[in-house]
Amino acid sequence: MEVAVERPTPVKEEKGTDAKPEMAAIGSALPIVFESFPSTQGDASIKQEERRLEAAKAEMGEVREENERLKSMLTRIVNQYQLLHTHFLDVVKVHEQAAAKAKLPAAPAPAPAADDVEDPDDLVSLSLGTRSNGARRKGHERSSSSSGTADESQLSLGLGIARGSGLSSVEDDKASGASAPAAPVLNLSSDSSSADDTTKLAQDAAAPGTSRKSPSGGAGTGEGADDEVQQQAKKARVSMPDGCQWRKYGQKISKGNPCPRAYYRCTVAPHCPVRKQVQRCADDTSILITTYEGQHNHQLPPAATAMASTTSAAAAMLTSGSTTSSAASLAHGHHLPLAAAGLLGPTTMVSTAASCPTITLDLTTPAPPHSLMHSSPYAAAAAAAAAADYESKAVPAAWSSGYLAYGGAHPSYYAKSSPALAMGHLFGGGLGVSSRPEQIYGAQSYLQRTSSLGGGHGAVAPAVTDTLAKAITSDPSFQSALAAAITSVIGSGGAAAAQK
DNA sequence: CGATTTTGACCGGCGC
DNA sequence: GCGCCGGTCAAAATCG
Numbered sequence: 430m431e432v433a434v435e436r437p438t439p440v441k442e443e444k445g446t447d448a449k450p451e452m453a454a455i456g457s458a459l460p461i462v463f464e465s466f467p468s469t470q471g472d473a474s475i476k477q478e479e480r481r482l483e484a485a486k487a488e489m490g491e492v493r494e495e496n497e498r499l500k501s502m503l504t505r506i507v508n509q510y511q512l513l514h515t516h517f518l519d520v521v522k523v524h525e526q527a528a529a530k531a532k533l534p535a536a537p538a539p540a541p542a543a544d545d546v547e548d549p550d551d552l553v554s555l556s557l558g559t560r561s562n563g564a565r566r567k568g569h570e571r572s573s574s575s576s577g578t579a580d581e582s583q584l585s586l587g588l589g590i591a592r593g594s595g596l597s598s599v600e601d602d603k604a605s606g607a608s609a610p611a612a613p614v615l616n617l618s619s620d621s622s623s624a625d626d627t628t629k630l631a632q633d634a635a636a637p638g639t640s641r642k643s644p645s646g647g648a649g650t651g652e653g654a655d656d657e658v659q660q661q662a663k664k665a666r667v668s669m670p671d672g673c674q675w676r677k678y679g680q681k682i683s684k685g686n687p688c689p690r691a692y693y694r695c696t697v698a699p700h701c702p703v704r705k706q707v708q709r710c711a712d713d714t715s716i717l718i719t720t721y722e723g724q725h726n727h728q729l730p731p732a733a734t735a736m737a738s739t740t741s742a743a744a745a746m747l748t749s750g751s752t753t754s755s756a757a758s759l760a761h762g763h764h765l766p767l768a769a770a771g772l773l774g775p776t777t778m779v780s781t782a783a784s785c786p787t788i789t790l791d792l793t794t795p796a797p798p799h800s801l802m803h804s805s806p807y808a809a810a811a812a813a814a815a816a817a818d819y820e821s822k823a824v825p826a827a828w829s830s831g832y833l834a835y836g837g838a839h840p841s842y843y844a845k846s847s848p849a850l851a852m853g854h855l856f857g858g859g860l861g862v863s864s865r866p867e868q869i870y871g872a873q874s875y876l877q878r879t880s881s882l883g884g885g886h887g888a889v890a891p892a893v894t895d896t897l898a899k900a901i902t903s904d905p906s907f908q909s910a911l912a913a914a915i916t917s918v919i920g921s922g923g924a925a926a927a928q929k
Numbered sequence: 930c931g932a933t934t935t936t937g938a939c940c941g942g943c944g945c
Numbered sequence: 946g947c948g949c950c951g952g953t954c955a956a957a958a959t960c961g
Contacts, residue, residue, distance in 0.1 A: 677933075683951065684950065684951085704953095
């Protein structure tokens with residue numbers, strides 16, 4: 430969440446504003462107050478000074494409000510962390526007991542480790558991702574996600590201890606540092622990265638003014654109180670939340686959305702064609718929309734892989750209807766990464782990080798190692814294509830993906846539209862709401878098909894997926910509906926998933 | 930000094 | 946053909 434990031438004041442245009450994150454802004458605000466004390470010299474000047482004083486007071490009031498928000502935010506984060514910690518301990522306990530009973534030789538170590546995790550020591554990581562069948566850890570799944578159908582082959586919602594490698598280690602030296610530490614504390618696994626991404630990108634794209642100087646300053650505000658994290662994040666000039674290195678190559682203010690859209694290019698490999706667009710939702714600036722496009726021509730870093738797993742799992746979860754209410758509620762309540770996929774595409778992930786629920790719509794190609802999900806992006810995309818009468822079109826290797834990063838859990842936002850209504854929209858009942866029915870239609874069809882398609886071998890019309898992604902990113906109504914729908918999924922758990 | 934971001938300009942697609 | 950719009954380029958600025 431970007432509690433701290435979100436400033437009541439509108440975002441300014443970024444140009445030349447090496448704006449600092451809110452925290453910094455707050456800090457700088459105080460001095461202003463003191464500086465503005467009048468230096469009486471004539472009536473005019475006195476009045477002027479009084480005006481300044483008034484302004485300063487007002488500003489101070491704002492700062493106080495913000496401070497309050499930050500405090501409450503911090504409190505919430507702490508609470509969440511404690512809840513999570515408690516839950517984690519429970520999980521560990523259960524797991525140990527189970528292990529002791531079964532005395533499984535190769536049983537997962539003491540801790541319900543995440544797949545890639547070998548050493549359950551340092552970091553606590555929550556992960557939701559696809560797993561190789563062998564790597565699955567039922568006890569773990571059961572406890573954390575409690576998805577009765579956790580068996581659903583590729584899907585697993587994990588609560589584990591990550592160290593060095595694996596989901597949380599994701600980050601390479603650069604930006605990593607930033608999120609790595611974060612993972613253990615509040616941000617969980619890929620989710621944490623999402624959060625970081627969200628915040629950073631938010632600054633870049635939506636809150637240009639806060640773009641550079643403190644990449645994660647905003648993030649820090651949102652994620653909470655981890656100075657080290659923030660500092661390290663500051664060093665990172667490349668956003669690698671999803672495990673890849675991204676270089677910004679452009680920014681545009683698109684029509685219909687005051688928030689600029691940032692364009693990033695994958696720099697992991699020299700000529701990687703993958704692009705990424707990040708834009709805040711015009712309707713609710715706390716919502717960050719990221720759209721991926723292209724296909725990596727290189728091996729994905731662990732982090733990216735983890736991300737892929739996560740989204741894949743998310744897709745599998747919803748499409749398979751394996752999401753149990755307990756899992757959903759648990760994830761939500763405890764801010765564990767939650768994937769509620771299948772709403773819009775192959776992978777629409779809703780993850781609630783410590784403080785930053787994230788919705789991820791991932792239409793990307795499944796990472797080979799993680800392509801366990803039944804509803805591959807291709808399949809889904811193909812479905813969408815079919816729905817849009819694009820079936821006949823040949824499909825280049827290109828693909829597009831996007832994920833909606835819901836960077837803020839605002840009750841008000843949730844309340845905007847009833848979940849049921851939103852679901853209706855998503856699932857075909859809300860055409861009237863969307864200014865672009867065809868988009869809804871595409872998503873709907875896509876959704877319908879997604880759940881039915883087994884393997885993803887269909888051809889994909891890039892145009893279709895692009896359209897889909899754009900539709901989502903450009904239509905506030907749709908975004909709202911999506912968010913609300915996902916919220917409903919989170920809240921009602923399997924019930925919502927079952928609605929499919 | 931290299932890597933990255935910023936930002937105005939340019940280009941191509943699309944609708945009128 | 947023209948203008949709008951989105952996406953990309955590339956020079957300048959900035960940062961570590």
